[in-house]
Amino acid sequence: MSLTLIPGAVPLSAWRAIHAGAAFALDPACADAVAAGAKAVEAILAKGAPVYGINTGFGKLASVRIEAADLARLQRNIVLSHAAGVGEAMPADTLRLMLALKMASLAQGASGIRPQTLAFMAAMAERGLIPVVPAQGSVGASGDLAPLAHMAAAMIGVGEFLVEGERVPAAEALVRASLVPLELGPKEGLALLNGTQFSTACALAGLFAAETAFRAALVTGALSTDAARGSDAPFDPRIHALRRHRGQIETAAALRVLMAGSAIRASHLVGDERVQDPYCLRCQPQVMGAALDLLRQAAGTLEIEANGVSDNPLIFADTVEALSGGNFHAEPVAFAADQIALALCEIGSLAERRIAMLVDPALSGLPAFLTPSPGLNSGFMIAQVTAAALVSENKQRAYPASVDSIPTSANQEDHVSMAAHGARRLSPMAENLAAVVAIELLAAGQGCDFHVGLASSPALERVRARLRAAVPTLGEDRYFHPDIAAAAGLVRSGALAEAAGADALPSICGD
CATH class of the missing domain: 1.20.200.10 (Fumarase/aspartase (Central domain))
Structure with a gap:
């Protein structure tokens, strides 16, 4: 039996069940909000004005404008550069909970990700792919950047997944699961990295x-x-x-x-x-x-x-x-x-x-x-x-x-x-x-x-x-x-x- 998560209205008992290993899926009703958020990002880009995280650099580099041809590279770069965690890998049950928390947040449509990106994460969860995330590296603001970057890196085929308790190179694990590494769209790298889901899961x-x-x-x-x-x-x-x-x-x-x-x-x-x-x-x-x-x-x-x-x-x-x-x-x-x-x-x-x-x-x-x-x-x-x-x-x-x-x-x-x-x-x-x-x-x-x-x-x-x-x-x-x-x-x-x-x-x- 799979839990159905209604984004924004998930009780603690459901999060506890997921931490204990329960299967879960997002309420299909969230699809409209996600699609609307993605279309809004497209419309914002079409206006041509600088918008943080979409066509600018990040953090102290927010004033640097990024050209349209480099937007996909920008999102990939933020994932790779921010995957700077150290220490032992976190337990699989906590990382699975982190993934579910991130999915429920993104599914509310306020992050601008595409429906196919959320579907990719759902497929990861369904097929038992748990990103390997080092325990140390977050200070708890601008979100849990380093830990979440390791999750996002695995999604694009870099880093490692835990598969039935075995650490497997991300690219290999995705092939085994019949998944193609994700290509990030505008805003998506930042949306995946920014947030408190690592701290909250712990x-x-x-x-x-x-x-x-x-x-x-x-x-x-x-x-x-x-x-x-x-x-x-x-x-x-x-x-x-x-x-x-x-x-x-x-x-x-x-x-x-x-x-x-x-x-x-x-x-x-x-x-x-x-x-x-x-x-x-x-x-x-x-x-x-x-x-x-x-x-x-x-x-x-x-x-x-x-x-x-x-x-x-x-x-x-x-x-x-x-x-x-x-x-x-x-x-x-x-x-x-x-x-x-x-x-x-x-x-x-x-x-x-x-x-x-x-x-x-x-x-x-x-x-x-x-x-x-x-x-x-x-x-x-x-x-x-x-x-x-x-x-x-x-x-x-x-x-x-x-x-x-x-x-x-x-x-x-x-x-x-x-x-x-x-x-x-x-x-x-x-x-x-x-x-x-x-x-x-x-x-x-x-x-x-x-x-x-x-x-x-x-x-x-x-x-x-x-x-x-x-x-x-x-x-x-x-x-x-x-x-x-x-x-x-x-x-x-x-x-x-x-x-x-x-x-x-x-x-x-x-x-």
Whole structure:
């Protein structure tokens, strides 16, 4: 089944499905707008007046007039000269999403490309041709020029495509797919290069991973609370109604559902002299709720950006005008990426504190380092150190990228957003967070195992069963790495939310 994308009105759930590998096609109704934009470019050229990007140079060279005989060469040259990226190639799923975002933007008819160019991109997507794009080289204004230039270069037969995971020279891959390298028309090179689709694709990939990790951390947080025989009184709805934050209210509600009916939790009420739990348990609604609100705000920004047109100049077919502006400036994406980074950092920070609490017998009441024989066995001692290392790494990465700027293009482009690397760091941060949450899952499951004869809630018992199907209880010390890897797989796959009952957990990107 193929998703039909209505340009300008694509929900985040569709972008997430494309990132996960879903087939997609543009709504045929967009054809008229695309054709009108292309005709407007022809009419503008016929007038003979200089128009940026159509018959002039680019950036600081915008005052240089280009003769009609050189217009095709101009567009090819901009692609080749701007394909100056460096570093490792981006993951195929993110690049596929970038291609879909660019197609949806071009399909709104404001970029002046020809229908056959959009059809060429659709054929690439359908036949599994993913341009190889180096990760580094964009500063997030005048668009993601270098990354998008690598995409455009592959379309004209230069560079490489990923074909079923194999890197293939672009010209060869096009032949295999029965496609002829594209010859760019006026404005088309610039239209393909200019825009925020690389930054936006990276930010969306980070957002999708953040949502999965957030929901998993709610589950492991509830399981840790049970393992420590913590109180659910801090999750009382009356507390959170008084503060009024939506995310906090929803997070507390989810924790109540996750813990409802737990015999371990009920045991807290008998003979427990503790008056209040540590903040890592008691303040979960406040911290996780704030992260939820932040992620939702970023999701709203990215949904708007994904549906917008962000190249330059923009073509207005109804008045036959080309207007130069600054929609390529990715400041909204940079801010959204910084928000996601902060949320990823804090979710992990809180989870690590719960791990540290569980391994400390003075706080948890459990055996030291969650091992039946402390001393002879080290148990979770170094697993907690690993979590601490990953959290500190995320703290270093969470510094806002958007506060940085460096002038480019001989000071013509004198303020840039740094959205590209701000967004690019999110997936590695989400990977770190998945590992932290995985360690908490192992620790919390181990902690609950010590409460012999007492069951957790139905929801958390399903989570424990899912964990134990992959990782047995830790008795004697063993090679720990495979346990963490297996648990991280459960976190990344969404299996924890599924086992607990996904409907009870807040969503960020919709169904």
